[in-house]
Amino acid sequence: MTTHLTHWGAFEASSDGERLTSVRPWSGDPEPMPLIENVASAQHHVTRIDQPHVRRGWLENGPGATPRGAEPFVPVSWERALALLSGELGRVYQQYGAEAVYGGSYGWASAGRFHHAQSQLHRFLNCLGGYVRHVNSYSLGVSAVLLPHVIGELDWVMRHATAKTVLAARSELVVAFGGLSPKNAAVSPGGVSRHNARTWIAQARARGCRFVSISPLRDDTPSEGAAEWIAPLPGSDAAMMLALAQVLDAEGLADKDFLREYTVGYDRFAEYLRGARDGVTKDPEWAATITGVPADRIRMLAREMAAARTLVTVSWALQRAQYGEQPLWLGVVLAAMLGEIGLPGGGFGHGYGSTAGLGEPARIPVPRLPQGGNGVETFIPVARIADMLLNPGVPYRYNGHDLVYPDIRLVYWCGGNPFHHHQDLARLRTAFACPDTVVVHDAFWTATARHADIVLPSTMSIERDDFGVGEGDRMFFPMPALTRPHGAARDDHWMFAELAERLGVGKEFTEGRTVDEWLRHLYEDWRLIQSAAGHDLPGFDQFWASESIELPVPEADQVLAAQFRDDPDRCPLTTPSGKIEIFSETIDGFGYPDCPGHPVWLEPEEWLGGPAAARFPLQLVANQPRTKLHSQLDVGAHSLSAKIGGREPVRLHPSDAAARGLGGGEIVRIFNGRGSCLAGLIIDDAVRVGVAQLSTGAWYDPDPADPTFCRHGNPNALTADRPASTLSQGCTGQLALVQIERYSGVIADVTVRCPPATS
Secondary structure (H helix, E strand, O other): OEEEEEOOEEEEEEEOOOOEEEEEEOOOOOOOOHHHHHHHHHHOOOOEOOOOEEEHHHHHHOOOOOOOOOOOEEEOOHHHHHHHHHHHHHHHHHHOOHHHEEEOOOOOOOOOOOOOHHHHHHHHHHHOOOOEEEEOOOOOHHHHHHHHHHOOOHHHHHHOOOOHHHHHHHOOEEEEEOOOOOOHHHOOOOOOOOOOHHHHHHHHHHHOOEEEEEOOEHHHOOHHHOOEEEOOOOOOHHHHHHHHHHHHHHOOOOOHHHHHHHEEOHHHHHHHHHOOOOOOOOOHHHHHHHHOOOHHHHHHHHHHHHHOOEEEEEOHHHHOOOOOHHHHHHHHHHHHHHOOOOOOOOEEEEOEOOEOOOOOOOOOOOOOOOOOOOOOOOEEEHHHHHHHHHOOOOEEEEOOEEEEOOOOOEEEEEOOOHHHHOOOHHHHHHHOOOOOEEEEEEOEOOHHHHOOOEEEEEOOHHHOOEEEOOOOOOEEEEEOOOOOOOOOOEOHHHHHHHHHHHOOOHHHHHOOOOHHHHHHHHHHHHHHHHHHOOOOOOOHHHHHHOOOEEOOOOOOOOOOOHHHHHOOOOOOOOOOOOOEEOOOHHHHHHOOOOOOOOOOOOOOOOOOOOHHHHOOOEEEEOOOOOOOOOOOOOOOHHHHHOOEOOEOEEEEOHHHHHHOOOOOOOEEEEEOOOOEEEEEEEEOOOEOOOEEEEOOOOOOOEEOOEEEEEOOOOHHHOOOOOOOOOOOOOOOOOEEEEEEEEOOOOOOOOHHHOOOOEO
């Protein structure tokens, strides 16, 4: 059997050359993931794209013809598809320039470093003169902007997070805002070799460490932690955190020496806690009326945190909401008030339970395909794509900048599915009708491919040669092709090489190398660099013949900000002051009312404590799915096994189901003022009262007569396309208010599990 890699784990497989005949998790993985089952079952599903296609209206009437997402496609040969696409690229670049092209790739295509779709697309577009790019991500749009002002660059916070082995050995209390989700901790960009989320938590618990999970979902933390479950109203975490801070301040439990030496701005923040300016003391009684958590439990938790070596960790989910800056910032503030940042087992963490790579000690870098220089300076925050397409020339603000949305004529998407990641999908569908041309590379007929003009069929990673390693992972795998490609599918590099040749930049793109030559070249160049740094690594042939190699880890017991704590003058943070900024002069200077200079409580527009709940009395929690990564391989056997009546499952507390006369297994309609979707009901007391939990990932299947109605269960038919704040312009797809009722209409078939119409 041959070893291969996915974002959710390594696996071993055998094949007959056409399909995988046997698949099992990698033998070295102590916590293997059942998501592996999706790979083989999806490979030759009827939704695989078997040859190039062009939307009929675009083919007959030229660029700009609409409607996208409704017309049939025309199968064409590779020669014709490449001729049409190279002609359109030439037209747009010549007539409008590179600033009219949006390189919309997102980083979650199939695992593999060379065939990384985003890198291939950006290298190709840079050869043509550049493209409008995005910054940040849907997962961490707030964090990437806020943390550099407060504690340091996001990449530093993530890569140098305190090692899980250190937490297992030294933490006495872990307070997890947003939980420590085992399903999210099983996934990492590029791959995971050895899953260990349950292992380190079990080790810490066996040693006596206590876990407190603050989440609307009881199963957001593995059972191995035996965590205490505290469930505030979703969206109210900042109020609870302020009350914890108020107790530390009022009872003299804050570490004044740490605050004086390592932070700036505490006095300004403390005035807010004490109500000096607004007359409202942010004490546990105040927070209890907002969060629903008893004041005594908040007060006692603050004392417990001050009495133990405490890790305060904030999941990515909390910042994926309106005013998501506030709970994230407060997580840093609480850890600073406890005075344990830089100490083993204590301090601050962001994303334990959100990704597998966090808490894995930083290993040496790995080979990557160079993308070249982008000749275009214009960018957008990634979650503002619909705003950009709908509002060319309109000004907006972001992180202290005054920017203007560009006029995009061509969208080129490779290795991503915005109809999964984005919010208010009916609005996104309208936005996708604006450009002259939309081009998509994909292996499957996802919703994004169905809303394109030119669709080129990509190979899956099992159908091409590559090598791969995950973020924070230390196992580097050769990934030889396991089967031949499906139908006429080709890898993205081949497509771009063919297009580049037609557009006169073939040599710049390929540098005269084949895929095999690129793999050897990238590996050997990397090996020489690492050899100079003192790392002895095998040659390419030896590596390619192996199952995997293990990469060196310079500091196995890393602790976030340990050097800063040891010597803040010699090792300052990268914040403007060089210290932890509890009050940020920079942010305060921007003058954004939705993100002031220190963390505060701001009431969301959609939460159970507000007036909108009178009409829509359930809080939708649109978290990550358990049976797939994002929307990848939603047609795989493991993903399909969890659906109810072919729809994505939604969970309700028994009391909420009873109040609506609903029973488990029924098909229900979830709706609000933006849209609606169908889902299969699961009744579960692991969900907080008043919460409906519907994971993302169901392929968007709009009713032809009403694109606001998804028949499959995609929660982004319901979520709002609003930014977290002016500061970050980040994604707010985690929460929305909804109502649920029994569906009484005709239950139509889910059409996205079949290919679109062709003519």
